[in-house]
Amino acid sequence: MTASPTPSPTTAPLEPARAPAQKFRRVSAHGRVRHWGPGLLLLSPSLVLLAVFVYGLIAWTVRLSLSGQHSAIDKQTFEGTKTFTNLFTHDISDRFTHSLGNLGLFTLVFLLGTLFMGVLWALLLERKIPGEGIFRAIYLFPMAVSFVASGVVWRWLMNAGTGDRAGGLNAIFHGLGLTFLENPWVLDPHWGMAAMAMPAIWQLSGYVMALFLAGFRGIPAELREAAAMDGAGTFRLYRNVIFPQLTPTALSVLIILGHMSMKMFDLIMSVTGPGWITEVPAVYVWQTLLTSDFAKAAAISVILLLLVAVVIVPYLIYNNRVERRS
Amino acid sequence: MTSTTTTPPPAALPAVAPKPRKAKPSGINRRSPAGRAVTYVLLLFFLIVVLMPAYVLVVTSFKNGRDIGVNGQWGLPTVWTTISWAKAWTALGPSFFRTFELAIPVALISSFLGAANGFVLARWRFPGADVVFTLILFGMFIPYQSVMIPLREVVHSIHLLPGIPTLIFVHCVYGIPICTLIFRNYYATTVPVEIIEASRVDGAGLLRTFASVILPISIPGFVVTIIWQFTSAWNDYLFAIFLSNTNNGPITIALNALAGAQSPDYAASMAGALIASLPTLVVYVVLGRWFIGGLMAGSVKS
Amino acid sequence: MRFTKGAAVAAAGLAVSLLVAGCDTSGGATATGGNTKEVEVFTWWADGGEKAGLDGLVGQFKTDCAKFEFKNGAVAGGAGANAKQVLASRLQTNDPPSTFQAHAGAELTDYIKAGQVEDLSADYKTWGLDAAFPKGLLDSLTVDGKVYSVPANIHRANVLWSNKKVVAAAGITAAPKNLTELFAALDKLKAKGVTPLALGKDWTQLMLLESVLISDLGPDKFKGLWDGSTDFASADVTKALGDYKKLIGYANKDRDTFDWTDAEKLVMDGKAGYQLMGDWEAADLDTKGFKDYDHIAFPGNDTAFQWLADSFVLPKGGKNPEGTKCWLKTVGSAAGQKAFNTKKGSIPARTDATAADYPAYQQSAMAEWKTGVVVPSCAHGSACSQGMQGAVASAIGKFSSDQDAAALQKALSEAQKQFVTKK
Incomplete structure (x- = not known):
């Protein structure tokens, strides 16, 4: 999980860094190496570190997940994919598939909620209204806070008590007479994970706003004016002209938020701690490690990695191609 | 707050997103007074929603933990007291300073590595540089759980001291992709190829070009990566919980121990949450413009 | 893919040496260690009666082991759930406290099997503890004929x-x-x-x-x-x-x-x-x-x-084994058990305790411990x-x-x- 509440700022639709590729051809083979050799050398410490600590350790984890090391004293014997199949078919109480379901619900609510709020704020602020800077700064500030810190206050806000024992948001609802709104939040067996998405939405909507705002501002004024001259109303202007221009922004946002969501750990540990209702794979890994079942913890980690890779790898390849073409 | 500026943040972003052309208020860009009123009402409503948790944090932190009753939990303290702040500071103080010892070196080292890598990948390229870059970027997206179990063994077997030194190393390594990305995009858009060529023609090698031509114009990139890595290291919990503990770990661990205790003292927990957020909030307020620059690095396609 | 641990470590070592210019691995101050007089006692007794019991024990420790210093490593949180997570991470990162609290029985067996705690059989003889504890309790501290921890008390759960x-x-x-x-x-x-x-x-x-x-x-x-x-x-x-x-x-x-x-x-x-x-x-x-x-x-x-019994162990690789042993000796001693249990509300693990020294609840519990049917707790x-x-x-x-x-x-x-x- 990304350390900070902040999303990896990546997405990296890395704009072209067109290098003088053709120039290589002009020099001799020896000269070529002399030409780019030092660059590769400067890069090599980082490459070695990443080769070991990203790819090497992933390979190690995969190997562990295929081993029979289910306790602190077990030997590292090869067991094959049994641990993986057990997770899906023989996990006690179907705990793993339950945690995947939780993750799915969380991701859905988190993505939709953050996109909705972010785009709405960006639309409201788009036209350079007076005071925009203040609104923007305040909408964004939760991003500077860690999930661990914000979890403290959200745990208080989402107090499960109702009626006389109502606390946090429920107390407000109670006080306003909106008792039907009082709910157990993160303790609700079915919708607990949806409530868990609230702090995450609070924290990241500002980020989505900032990205879309930059996107809006990047659209040439001529486009808008042309549309206006064609007699397009505001709604059609956005639908037909502006939103299509923002598809890359939306894709970036979905990738960033999606991969953050898969790794969600800090927030859950901070708001509820480990527990059945809000368990996701990342927390399950931690819980499994505490019982020293290394193979199982590794297997869950590998599945988590695959979930992320299924989305990220095509995206990275696509980006790489786009760059090459430009 | 500096983030109020309308110019796009420096570094990475600026060249990517063309400077916003001032939209001339043509017919459709003007809103009716009613529309404007609705806009402000909505903006204010969301402002309150966003600030609500902050209000709770601040107000509760000045209450006495034992006196938080069910009634009046949303109200101002009947008696303002810093007793909870004192309690939180006792619990978090040592780790607060330790986290600076963590976040500052991480920010500096990562930035230098990122600058060197970004320079090579953008302006001193070698065959296959794009593929290498993509492989580097992948490291940014992995769920760290997938390396955590062996990582613990590796850092131990290479005799890194437990706690902060280990975490510095780990954050440096896993910070390479993002810092490389930010600098690569920055150099690719702000450093003309001609400058490099000119430097080469003068007979300058890689290091001299980097030191004398590139570094002096890298300040904006450094500001972005330093802020980014500082914030990431400061707010990290996952690496911290796997590789350190309350005695030698950063503030997130100490805060979680304080707030996760049995029948948590909410007043002290919230004072603690504020203490733990203070440095990153200060960075945000003072350097907001660049802070956002880091967040948006490269995410806007031209 | 063959990826041996040795190769990985070697590669990692290389990587580190390459990064030497960068990350200073020895610079950052570590808060732990340093003071060899310190005995860090890891428990989940942070509040109320539990804290009072620990304080009682510490008082006795200060008398018996004046040349060592007690360091409180308590981590709060229900029945040790939080503490066990912290402990697991400290043991896995090879940063064990001087001693930690472990429930006698299956839970302790996990630590023993994982090779994380030291054999205390010889010290038991030296301190005369073999005869001090009831046999059933000793059995739950023993694996393959070796005893691994010193019980401080007995609690009743039901x-x-x-x-x-x-x-x-x-x-x-x-x-x-x-x-x-x-x-x-x-x-x-x-x-x-x-x-x-x-x-x-x-x-x-x-x-x-x-x-x-x-x-x-x-x-x-x-x-x-x-x-x-x-x-x-x-x-x-x-x-x-x-x-x-x-x-x-x-x-x-x-x-x-x-x-x-x-x-x-x-x-x-x-x-x-x-x-x-x-x-x-x-x-x-x-x-x-x-x-x-x-x-x-x-x-x-x-x-x-x-029943459940809190016991203390000597972890492998602990920083101050001599001081830790002094702590363990205090825990097992008649005076230490009295200082601890009268405050914590548990009954002494030792069989030679005087019931009259204890408050009413514990007196009844001591009687029931002798006559009742003993069952363990998961x-x-x-x-x-x-x-x-x-x-x-x-x-x-x-x-x-x-x-x-x-x-x-x-x-x-x-x-x-x-x-x-x-x-």
Whole structure:
């Protein structure tokens, strides 16, 4: 999980860094190496570190997940994919598939909620209204806070008590007479994970706003004016002209938020701690490690990695191609 | 707050997103007074929603933990007291300073590595540089759980001291992709190829070009990566919980121990949450413009 | 892909040397270590009676081991759940405290099997502890003839606490002696509009389930659950789970956010009638100045004494073994046990303690410990390994949200098959 509440700022639709590729051809083979050799050398410490600590350790984890090391004293014997199949078919109480379901619900609510709020704020602020800077700064500030810190206050806000024992948001609802709104939040067996998405939405909507705002501002004024001259109303202007221009922004946002969501750990540990209702794979890994079942913890980690890779790898390849073409 | 500026943040972003052309208020860009009123009402409503948790944090932190009753939990303290702040500071103080010892070196080292890598990948390229870059970027997206179990063994077997030194190393390594990305995009858009060529023609090698031509114009990139890595290291919990503990770990661990205790003292927990957020909030307020620059690095396609 | 550990370490070493210019691996100040006089004692005794007990023990340590310094490594959080996570991470990162608290029995066995604690057999002889503790307790500290920890106390887990005033106001005159009577009493409390049974989250629910199992299965079959001789899929267990489900119906709905002390507060505030909790609650209520409480063995448990013992170990690679041994000696000594247990509300593990030195509750507990039928506890590690505990805790958590007794029984049975080797 990304350390900070902040999303990896990546997405990296890395704009072209067109290098003088053709120039290589002009020099001799020896000269070529002399030409780019030092660059590769400067890069090599980082490459070695990443080769070991990203790819090497992933390979190690995969190997562990295929081993029979289910306790602190077990030997590292090869067991094959049994641990993986057990997770899906023989996990006690179907705990793993339950945690995947939780993750799915969380991701859905988190993505939709953050996109909705972010785009709405960006639309409201788009036209350079007076005071925009203040609104923007305040909408964004939760991003500077860690999930661990914000979890403290959200745990208080989402107090499960109702009626006389109502606390946090429920107390407000109670006080306003909106008792039907009082709910157990993160303790609700079915919708607990949806409530868990609230702090995450609070924290990241500002980020989505900032990205879309930059996107809006990047659209040439001529486009808008042309549309206006064609007699397009505001709604059609956005639908037909502006939103299509923002598809890359939306894709970036979905990738960033999606991969953050898969790794969600800090927030859950901070708001509820480990527990059945809000368990996701990342927390399950931690819980499994505490019982020293290394193979199982590794297997869950590998599945988590695959979930992320299924989305990220095509995206990275696509980006790489786009760059090459430009 | 500096983030109020309308110019796009420096570094990475600026060249990517063309400077916003001032939209001339043509017919459709003007809103009716009613529309404007609705806009402000909505903006204010969301402002309150966003600030609500902050209000709770601040107000509760000045209450006495034992006196938080069910009634009046949303109200101002009947008696303002810093007793909870004192309690939180006792619990978090040592780790607060330790986290600076963590976040500052991480920010500096990562930035230098990122600058060197970004320079090579953008302006001193070698065959296959794009593929290498993509492989580097992948490291940014992995769920760290997938390396955590062996990582613990590796850092131990290479005799890194437990706690902060280990975490510095780990954050440096896993910070390479993002810092490389930010600098690569920055150099690719702000450093003309001609400058490099000119430097080469003068007979300058890689290091001299980097030191004398590139570094002096890298300040904006450094500001972005330093802020980014500082914030990431400061707010990290996952690496911290796997590789350190309350005695030698950063503030997130100490805060979680304080707030996760049995029948948590909410007043002290919230004072603690504020203490733990203070440095990153200060960075945000003072350097907001660049802070956002880091967040948006490269995410806007031209 | 062949990727040996040695190669990985070598590659990592290379990588590190390449990064030497960068990350200074020795510069950052580490807070631990340094002072060799320090004995860091890792416990989850951070509050109330537990803290008072620890303070008592520390007082004795200061007298007996004046040349060493006590360092409190307590991590707060229900029954050690938080502490165990912290401890696991410290042991795995090879940064063990000087000594840590471990429940005697299966939980301690995990540490022994993992090679994380040192053999103390020789010290037992030197300190004369072989004869000081009852044999049954020593057995639970011993693996392959070697003893690995020093017990500080004995606690009883299956105790039902009540608020006298609330219970009397509801018209309950006699203490319930079996589950039927308990349900009747709970109904009376419900009619009064108070929470009949105060309950907390995960492990406190497991304690309640275990008590119900003792009532419905009897002590012997209950013990069999943990060594595999009683089948979790049996009809007796089905009945017990039905009773458990019924009991949960009387409990507070926000239980999954409650620690045991939150539940205790409901009883103290008169908002709840009963609470099942270990006998550390007595000392905690006393510390908090609450007088109107009463206690009985959980209805239907009769003389079953569900025990757990806190013990201290000498971890491998600890920083100050000499100081740690002095701590362990104090823990095992008659004076140390008295200083600790009179405050913590537990009874001494030593058989030579004088009952008259102890408050009323402990005097009765000491008598019951001698005469009762001793059964272990899963929630507190004397019956289950960490793996079993994890699986059971997860199943209990699920049940708290969906109330599906059949699924709970299936999960418990599967956990038994997976983690318990039949004797």
